[in-house]
Each structure stands twice: as structure tokens, then as C-alpha cells.
Amino acid sequence: MAGAASSSEKPHIPVLLRPLLAAVAPVTGIWLDGTFGAGGYTRGLLEAGADKVIGVDRDPLAFEMAADWAQDYGDRLVMQPGVFSRMDEYAQDLDGVVLDLGVSSMQLDQAERGFSFMKDGPLDMRMSQQGESAADLVNTATEAQLADILFHYGEERASRRIAKAIVRARTEAPITTTLRLAEIVESCLPRPKPGQSHPATRSFQGLRIAVNAEYEELFQGLMAAERALKPGGQLAVVTFHSIEDRMVKRFFQSRAGKTGRANRYAPEMEQDQPQFTLKTRKAVGPDEQELQENPRARSAKLRVAIRTDAPAGEIEARAIGMPQLGGRAR
Numbered sequence: 001m002a003g004a005a006s007s008s009e010k011p012h013i014p015v016l017l018r019p020l021l022a023a024v025a026p027v028t029g030i031w032l033d034g035t036f037g038a039g040g041y042t043r044g045l046l047e048a049g050a051d052k053v054i055g056v057d058r059d060p061l062a063f064e065m066a067a068d069w070a071q072d073y074g075d076r077l078v079m080q081p082g083v084f085s086r087m088d089e090y091a092q093d094l095d096g097v098v099l100d101l102g103v104s105s106m107q108l109d110q111a112e113r114g115f116s117f118m119k120d121g122p123l124d125m126r127m128s129q130q131g132e133s134a135a136d137l138v139n140t141a142t143e144a145q146l147a148d149i150l151f152h153y154g155e156e157r158a159s160r161r162i163a164k165a166i167v168r169a170r171t172e173a174p175i176t177t178t179l180r181l182a183e184i185v186e187s188c189l190p191r192p193k194p195g196q197s198h199p200a201t202r203s204f205q206g207l208r209i210a211v212n213a214e215y216e217e218l219f220q221g222l223m224a225a226e227r228a229l230k231p232g233g234q235l236a237v238v239t240f241h242s243i244e245d246r247m248v249k250r251f252f253q254s255r256a257g258k259t260g261r262a263n264r265y266a267p268e269m270e271q272d273q274p275q276f277t278l279k280t281r282k283a284v285g286p287d288e289q290e291l292q293e294n295p296r297a298r299s300a301k302l303r304v305a306i307r308t309d310a311p312a313g314e315i316e317a318r319a320i321g322m323p324q325l326g327g328r329a330r
Contacts (some may be wrong), residue, residue, distance in 0.1 A: 013294040014040030016302045023304045029095030034084030054078045058128040085220035088228040096234045097225045117182035117200040125211045143167045152323040154206025161188045222251045231309035250320040276305040
């Protein structure tokens with residue numbers, strides 16, 4: 001949910017909210033916000049005309065922070081603790097589902113949550129605040145497993161070098177803080193040029209995704225949305241990096257019955273009984289106004305599809321480009 005929450009000092013700016021609401025208009029009926037965060041999308045949907053929104057989040061803090069405004073909507077807002085991969089257990093016959101993927105700003109802004117390399121804090125990264133932490137992972141995984149995670153989940157080309165440095169450093173003392181891990185990663189990479197991201201960005205991304213099983217959650221969540229939406233219901237997904245967008249794009253293409261081409265000159269083939277029709281043929285990105293208002297929107301992409309009346313089905317993770325780890329299963 002990058003950009004889907006905020007610290008108390010800054011106003012919350014939901015990423016791509018305006019184009020999302022425009023794409024799914026008119027907003028009516030019952031919607032599910034699978035990544036509630038600071039409630040930006042939920043409030044946007046309610047203000048746009050949704051009869052009810054079910055807000056789902058695995059982070060208990062999200063609902064605590066919403067307590068001061070949630071009551072204004074009465075029974076039009078239902079806050080549901082849980083994960084969006086189980087949304088079809090929480091509701092059926094939905095008019096719409098919104099997913100804003102990744103880590104939320106409120107999580108990044110709190111040093112004690114351990115998501116950010118910009119502030120020192122415990123190496124945690126758990127969205128649900130339960131289970132294995134990032135510290136557990138970096139101190140117990142093998143060098144090969146760490147390299148696999150950094151490469152496939154973080155798209156870090158220096159993954160083997162960084163994994164070797166992590167294993168070497170933890171023999172001296174356990175790695176328990178964000179800044180120590182960031183320093184280890186920085187020592188393996190060239191100093192960034194002006195305008196480049198922090199050297200630890202990709203490594204922290206990869207570890208966070210592994211700790212929270214984010215790709216598996218997305219894969220299962222897309223299928224759960226297919227089961228939960230009624231015919232004509234809309235699925236809108238906002239992604240923040242290439243792997244997420246690839247998974248969503250391929251899921252939509254597959255479920256819309258697009259089998260691709262045998263070669264570049266052959267016509268695209270249609271399959272029988274597609275589960276979705278594509279509402280946005282290409283991903284929608286931020287406009288200049290949004291980039292000025294919220295720089296975090298720079299890499300955001302929105303895709304929307306409409307549920308048909310075809311029965312829900314199954315799809316393999318590999319078919320939508322979900323990264324597969326060779327070692328540690330997550």
C-alpha cells in the first residue's frame with residue numbers, strides 16, 4: 001500500500017485515487033478495500049457513493065488509527081481484520097474490489113516497525129506484527145536462500161554479494177537493526193549518483209516481500225476477488241513495481257481470455273467463457289498534478305477489469321509470472 005497511509009504530521013494522499021474513481025464510476029453498492037491502510041481509498045469510495053465498504057487489513061494499527069473518523073460513516077463502513085487473499089470468506093456478490101499493494105506510508109514512517117532504512121529501528125517488517133520477522137530471516141536463512149530472495153523479490157543484481165556479506169556479518173553479531181543491515185548492503189554497492197535510490201532499497205523490498213509473503217498474497221487475492229465479485233463487479237489494482245504489475249497484467253489477460261499469439265504476426269486468440277473483461281487496456285499512471293502532490297506515486301500503475309458471469313476458476317502462479325524461489329519456500 002505504498003502511499004496508502006501517512007504519518008500524523010503529513011496529510012494522507014491516496015495514490016491514483018482520482019483516476020481510480022473515474023475508471024470505476026459510477027460507484028454504487030458494496031465494495032471491499034483489501035488494503036485499508038489509512039483508509040484513503042475507503043473514504044474515497046464512500047464519498048463517491050458506495051453504499052458500504054468493507055475495509056480489510058492485517059495490521060491492527062490500521063483500524064486503531066481510523067477510530068476517530070470511522071464512526072462518521074456508521075454501518076456503511078465495516079472494518080475486517082484479515083488478509084485480502086481470504087476476501088471471499090468475508091463477503092460475496094461484491095460490486096467492487098480495490099487493492100493498493102505494497103507497504104503503507106504509516107508503516108514506513110514508524111521506525112519501530114523496521115520497514116525503512118532511513119531510520120534506525122528493530123529489523124521487523126511484519127505487517128501483521130506476528131510470525132517470522134526480517135531479523136529472523138536474515139539471521140537464519142542460508143546464503144543461497146538470501147541471495148534467492150534478494151534477486152527474485154528485490155530484483156537486486158548484486159544479490160549474491162550482499163547475501164555473502166550478510167552471512168559474514170551475522171557471524172560477528174546477530175543483525176537486529178535496520179541501519180546495521182542498510183550499512184552491510186551499502187558496503188557491497190557503489191555510492192549512488194544524485195537522483196538514484198538508496199543502495200538498500202531493493203534489498204529491503206525483497207526481504208519485506210518475503211517476510212509478508214506478498215506475492216503469494218497477491219496471487220491468492222486475485223483469485224479470491226474473482227470468487228467474491230458478482231457479474232459486473234469491478235476489480236481495481238494499484239501496483240508499485242514491475243513484478244506486481246506483471247502479475248496483475250497477466251492475470252487480467254488470462255482471465256479475460258487472451259491467450260496471446262503463437263507468433264508476433266498471428267492474431268490474438270480468444271478463449272471461451274472469460275472471467276473478466278478489461279476496462280483499462282493499458283496501465284494508468286499518475287498525471288503531473290499527482291506527481292507534484294505525491295512523489296511516491298511516481299511508479300504507481302492502475303489496472304481495472306470487470307467480472308463476467310463465467311464460473312470462477314483456478315490459475316497457476318507461474319502463469320502470471322509470480323517469482324518462484326529455488327530454496328526457502330515462502
